[in-house]
Amino acid sequence: MLKFYYNAAPNPMKVALLLEELGLPYEAVPVDTRKGEQHSAEFLKINPNGKVPVIVDGDVRVFDSNGILLYLADRAKRFVPTDAASAARGNMISWLMFIATGIGPFSGQSVHFRHAAPEPKEYALNRYDFEAQRHWKIVENHLATNTYMLGDEYSIVDMAFWGWARLIPYVLGTGDATWTTYPNTKRLLDLINARPAVARADALKTKHAFKAEMDDDAKRNMFPQNERLKK
Numbered sequence: 087m088l089k090f091y092y093n094a095a096p097n098p099m100k101v102a103l104l105l106e107e108l109g110l111p112y113e114a115v116p117v118d119t120r121k122g123e124q125h126s127a128e129f130l131k132i133n134p135n136g137k138v139p140v141i142v143d144g145d146v147r148v149f150d151s152n153g154i155l156l157y158l159a160d161r162a163k164r165f166v167p168t169d170a171a172s173a174a175r176g177n178m179i180s181w182l183m184f185i186a187t188g189i190g191p192f193s194g195q196s197v198h199f200r201h202a203a204p205e206p207k208e209y210a211l212n213r214y215d216f217e218a219q220r221h222w223k224i225v226e227n228h229l230a231t232n233t234y235m236l237g238d239e240y241s242i243v244d245m246a247f248w249g250w251a252r253l254i255p256y257v258l259g260t261g262d263a264t265w266t267t268y269p270n271t272k273r274l275l276d277l278i279n280a281r282p283a284v285a286r287a288d289a290l291k292t293k294h295a296f297k298a299e300m301d302d303d304a305k306r307n308m309f310p311q312n313e314r315l316k317k
């Protein structure tokens with residue numbers, strides 16, 4: 087059976103949503119990143135990048151969330167335009183990579199500098215907050231004239247969007263006021279949240295007890311770069 091290495095963070099949750107949408111049987115394998123399980127020699131054999139998500143299905147291993155979405159959707163021929171030469175496929179790849187290389191990394195760094203980095207952090211926070219906002223505004227404007235990220239059809243790009251969109255208030259530090267600036271984003275988020283597959287994906291995290299405390303040990307595991315500053 088397909089093994090899905092995960093925790094409850096945005097990148098694994100996108101994949102959980104697709105697995106549930108496809109109705110694929112899978113075994114969810116928790117990787118407790120606050121305990122440092124992503125750095126174990128055993129896990130690094132599965133994902134040399136030491137991060138979740140990863141899937142292993144027979145002799146196929148795919149790591150990196152957007153790569154996994156594309157692999158599973160292509161294989162199932164669902165939630166993705168399948169004609170490799172079509173305009174629809176080009177559009178899908180553009181938006182999927184925009185989320186993979188822009189929305190995800192800038193939102194992730196915005197979270198880090200806003201909520202975890204020590205002072206002084208004004209320069210870095212300003213840069214990542216600016217870029218996170220710039221990327222989310224592109225999505226917001228796009229959704230003013232598109233029901234879903236690819237127009238009329240729900241796709242893996244919406245699942246990639248969903249993983250991060252529900253965290254925008256935390257990413258941008260703007261709380262409930264966020265949605266007055268991002269009404270179209272909220273509309274799509276609500277549309278996706280109403281899908282039964284979302285409830286099933288979200289139920290996953292209740293099946294395993296992940297470490298909740300961000301103590302010194304968890305910080306060492308999550309932010310190993312800081313050890314260099316102590317030397």
Ligand SMILES: N[C@@H](CCC(=O)N[C@@H](CS)C(=O)NCC(=O)O)C(=O)O
Binds near residue numbers: 095124
């Ligand atoms: N580009 C990767 C990023 C994966 C990633 O950053 N995963 C986080 C959880 S969302 C993680 O494993 N963090 C643990 C760590 O960085 O040590 C993807 O999209 O899958």
